[in-house]
Amino acid sequence: MSLSPGTKLGRYEIKSKIGEGGMGEVYRARDEKLNRDVAIKVLPPSFSENTERLHRFEQEAQAAGTLNHPNILAVYDVGTHDASPYVVAELLEGEGFRDLLSHGALPPRRAIDYATQIAHGLAAAHEKNIIHRDLKPDNLYLTKDDRVKILDFGLAKLNQPSPGVVGQTDIATRKVHTDPGTVMGTVGYMSPEQVRAGNVDHRADIFSLGAVFYEMLAGRRAFRGDSAIETLNAILKEDPPDLTTTNVNIPPALERVVWHCLEKNPERRFQSAKDVAFAIESLSGATSHTSQETVTQLSRLKPTQGWSRERLIWMSVCALLLASVAVLGFLYSTRSATESRLVRLGLSTPAKGSDPGYLTISPDGQRVVFTAANSEGKRVLWIRELDSLVAQPIASTEEATAPFWSPDSRFVGYFATQKLLRVEASGGRPQVLCDVTDDRGGSWNRDGVIVFAGAEGMYRVSAQGGTPQLITKISPQEEAHRWPSFLPDGKHFVFLADAPTTENHKIRVGSIDSQETQILFPAVSRVVYAKPGYLLYVNQSALVSVPFDADSRKTTGDPVTVVEHVAEFGSNHAFDFSASDEGTLAYHAGNPNDQLEWFDRTGKKLATVGEPSPVEVLALSPDGHSAAVGRLDADGRSSDVWLYDLSGGKVSRMTFDPRGDGSPVWSPDGTQIVFGSNRIGGGSEVDLFKKSANGVGEETLLFKSADAKYPSSWSPDGQSILFENSGALPEKTGIWILSLSNNNATPLLQSKSFDQGEGQFSTDGHFIAYTSDESGRPEVYVRRYPLTSERWQISSGGGIQPLWRGDDKELFFLTEDKKLMSVEIKGSA
Structure with a gap:
């Protein structure tokens, strides 16, 4: 029974009816205590007599009431009127997404903005273990200030974690009747696991987001058939038409992000909504709704005669999200290659909490290698092509640590089980080069010589394997020699000399032909040579660069801060940064506080x-x-x-x-x-x-x-x-x-x-x-x-x-x- 204007529900006075849905009727009302207009959803009498539906209403209020995010409808209060429960929420002014999409496809940048906001809203809900499970245009609203609001967490699943138990739900969901079967959710937007009535987690929302994102870009639904059964079958077995066939203005990178949301297997999708937001943002360099996750970034440095912060040219920046380890998209840009541009990428592994580290970019700047846990929990090498969305593990590299590249970018050297090994980046059987007593870094020159850190100092060994030769000696005032980096002549290398106290740590230059070394300057970090002539290291958590003449092996200017905070992976000064021959800098940014x-x-x-x-x-x-x-x-x-x-x-x-x-x-x-x-x-x-x-x-x-x-x-x-x-x-x-x-x-x-x-x-x-x-x-x-x-x-x-x-x-x-x-x-x- 509808409520007439003037009806009082506690301190709320009904003004007018706004609409109605499967969960109840919605009214505009006045909050007399706070003097503001609100929206009130009231459960109809037929629902209030149904225990299951009452339970659904309580679940909606409980779920939505815990959320506080600008992209989620705010819930203010709950109550009961004439035995009918009601929920009080913010009153929105604007347009529903169903009406918005009825006019056809949106411009790509507008769709990117809206999808990013939706992803951030879902991420906030997922962090509280709340899953929407019915995300669709009908449950999205665009306010007059162009902010997207997610509505109706009435199908929310309160996903309470329990050790060793796969969560199930007893919360009723909307049933869409078909001939002859019955399914859970809304046809056209539900995930394959929902169609199969299987176990559902937050990744179902990611699939639904992909379907909505597709519709925003294509102007048509991702999955549709002449009947509900045909639509469900399409969700399970078919891919939507390529977006570029419906909208030639859609960049391929954007399409890849949509496809990654719409993977049939949830294990192959983005693994969190936060990662989706990060990926979508990267497609436009957006900053208005930027995720605050720790990231790794790649930036290209333009050669200059002198080095100053003003003359540092950011040619290419790629951010690899390490906190949640998920596949991210990369920037599509029509600007000139000489302009500054931001590119964000991701490290995708199947293991949650796999903690990627030792990020190292190849000399040709085309890919990165890093270590992370595989699905069995064992740390292995992973390769991530910069023009791909997915990282691939290298087989038989268990317990890998501190990887480094061959100069032709074909092989990766690394340490595991007290051995130095090499393996083809494209995969293959690892080759043992020699036994080692430490695993704190190696460097490979063009003459096939590898320098690596050992317990007694730096060693050299052939890249084909052999007996290591000691080439530096640790002095009585030092504790270890670590993290070598070859200079352009392939003979000399820079490295970190550890001492008992941090003020006595030094960056030194060594040679593969002599045990003599020379001090360059104090530092408590690994050091990397970057073309055309800089040394990069970390000082008080900031990545700095100092001009360096590789021929005279002397610094030629003052250090300049490049990045405020760079994270350390593990210990022993293993700060996560590296540089390619083309001047691309890879680093893992992180605040130490x-x-x-x-x-x-x-x-x-x-x-x-x-x-x-x-x-x-x-x-x-x-x-x-x-x-x-x-x-x-x-x-x-x-x-x-x-x-x-x-x-x-x-x-x-x-x-x-x-x-x-x-x-x-x-x-x-x-x-x-x-x-x-x-x-x-x-x-x-x-x-x-x-x-x-x-x-x-x-x-x-x-x-x-x-x-x-x-x-x-x-x-x-x-x-x-x-x-x-x-x-x-x-x-x-x-x-x-x-x-x-x-x-x-x-x-x-x-x-x-x-x-x-x-x-x-x-x-x-x-x-x-x-x-x-x-x-x-x-x-x-x-x-x-x-x-x-x-x-x-x-x-x-x-x-x-x-x-x-x-x-x-x-x-x-x-x-x-x-x-x-x-x-x-x-x-x-």
Whole structure:
């Protein structure tokens, strides 16, 4: 029954009827308390008598009410009138997308803008585990200020994650009757998995977005038939007509993005709406709705007589999204090749949370190689052609790290399992060149000589394989030689010489014919030679360039900042940047500062703690009032332990040694903190120290050995400390236990085949949670303590960083794609 003007629904007065849909009638109303016009959707009486439909209405309100995004209809309130529930939302002025598209295809740039906004709105919903499942023009609205709004999350699926369980939904969806069958959703826009009534996740919305995007560009539906059954069959088996056949003005790059949204197999689609937005934005260089993800960028530098920021010419910039690892599109531009232009690309892998790194562009500038986990969780080499949307793994390159190119761009050198190898970029059987003792970089010259880092210094070896020859020696004042980069003569190379303290790190020049080296300048970063004559390195997280004469091997000017923030992959100064022979620069941009924040269990941010800073690790005190934080110094190198007062906001420094201190762990009574430090042995040796938690007094050495040791948990009785121990080859990283009664340490969980770490005592001390990659990927396990043969696997599909709740009734951990999970612990096991 329709409501007449003047009807009161709580504080809302009905003004007029706007329309109606499958979920109810919509009215314009006046909010008398806030003096604003709103839209109210009221469930009709026939619906209110139906429990299922009432449930759908409640789900819509619950879903939409959690969303706050400019591209999603805002929900203000819910209530009940004469037993009919209603929802109050913002009142929109503009035009529905169905009416908009009735006039035919949109200009490509307009379609790009609208699709980008839709993708951002979906991304916001997906981050809260809400799936629309009925995205179509009828559920999209264009306001008068040209902003797209997504309507009707009435079909939303609250996709609550559950460890090891594939989510199902019991939320009713709109049924479209066909002859003879029945399907879920709206014909023409649903994904193939919806047609099959299979498991549906957020990627179904990506398919629907692709269908809407296609319709905006083509002026016709992507999938249509004479009957609903024919349309459904087209979704399952047919591809829409090429966009260029309906609109010759559509660039091929744009069409590729649409096709990637419309992949039949969800595994081959974009893996997140945020990635779709990033890809679409790149097609126009759009900045108005730009994603804030960490990106990797490629930029071409024009040769100049002198070097200044004003004369730095950005010829080509490609951004490779590393945070979520998804296929992205690249720029279509009709401008001259000499103009500045932005190109964004993506690193596509099938594994969530695969954490791509060691990005290196080929000398010819046509492709990049990087390392990332494959579908089995093993890190392998991937090749990404810059004119392709998809990266491809190179078979048989498991455990690959620190790749580098041959000068002809045909081969990739890399390190794995203490060996130096090479493999064709197009695929093939890897060839072992020699054994190695380190994996911190290599460089390949045109004469077939490879220079690489070893434990004793730099080595040279033939690119065909052979016995390595030592060509630099580490001095007593140094710790390691790393990250070589050949100069144009193919004889000399630049490299980083590590020292015990960061102020003594140096960039040096070496030669394949002599062990003599010369110092160029101080730096705490790998260095790369870039044609026609620059050295690139990182200084205080910024990528800088200094003019360099390769013949005299001297710098010829002052350094200039090229990029404000460049991310480091792993450790040992492995900043992610490289340069091609054509002057294309590849780098992974990332701000080193992190903001500590409190969140509740729903994901709502409650408060911030302190100022943004380069935080590495954090440990809460037993009473929850303080945090011990491992924090890097200003140049992003040496770390110290800092104390944060979580209630008052006071921040104080606890350790002051110029070498690295980190991995703090609290004693069970909160009076002491144990941490790791390389202040004695330097290099890879990290020893265990403790200090009073009030910061007063000296540090006390607890345990010293030649290995790297990182504390992870202090036993509830205060008598033992768990720590990770690595470096004792051939053993893998293992969990050791230190007895504080005699300061003796013994292995607790150790293997020659797989890594184990992150050991955490339960609050009662009877169990230990830890991670192990024995299955091929890190998973969380629990064992009794003292150890027995019993063991329980807690995570499935990957898990790291386990942490017990204070009463041991719950265990938290992170998934590989950075989701915080919890598992209820019942009984004594």
